[in-house]
Amino acid sequence: MIAMVHDSTSEYYSPHTRILLLTPPPVGEAQRNADLASRNPPRQPDREWNNTKAYADAVIEVGTGMPRVGVVNMWEAIWGAAGEDVARLPVFLSDGLHLTVAGYQVSKFLQNMVSNSAESASDCISRNNEGHREHIPRGAL
Numbered sequence: 326m327i328a329m330v331h332d333s334t335s336e337y338y339s340p341h342t343r344i345l346l347l348t349p350p351p352v353g354e355a356q357r358n359a360d361l362a363s364r365n366p367p368r369q370p371d372r373e374w375n376n377t378k379a380y381a382d383a384v385i386e387v388g389t390g391m392p393r394v395g396v397v398n399m400w401e402a403i404w405g406a407a408g409e410d411v412a413r414l415p416v417f418l419s420d421g422l423h424l425t426v427a428g429y430q431v432s433k434f435l436q437n438m439v440s441n442s443a444e445s446a447s448d449c450i451s452r453n454n455e456g457h458r459e460h461i462p463r464g465a466l
Contacts, residue, residue: 327387327394345395345436346388348381350403350428353414357421372422397435406431 327344329337352372361368381400388396406427407413414421417428424432 327391331391331393341393343393343395344388345397346384347397347432347436348384348400349377350399350418350424351407351414352377353411353418353421355411355421356415356418360420360422397432399432399435402431402435403428 329335330339330342330344332338333340352374354370354372354374357372358370361370378400381398385396385398388394403414403417403424407417415425417425417431419425419428
């Protein structure tokens, strides 16, 4: 996808297009599995913590250092906002997978910081929003 718009030989080349990659948030396995078990018919678990974390890490690897590509580390943002406590993930994840209003608030803030800045998002936060910096977990941007 990135190459489609950034490669000058591509028919979809768009030299000014910026891409924003978001990692998945951590998965609340117990919450997700309970949601799936409550369905009619019940469904088998479909997400695992380690696989989701590996995918989040891969998103970061793909986007890091690429021009006109921002990366929002939702894993670190939600995990940090939850105090790195699995029991607090339901505040941010409605069914162990999808964001709640609080989760979307974290997401929207981070996306705005990355998409509105030509510099790194951390530089933008420290220069323009010093008062909000404490709400962003280290490594989220």
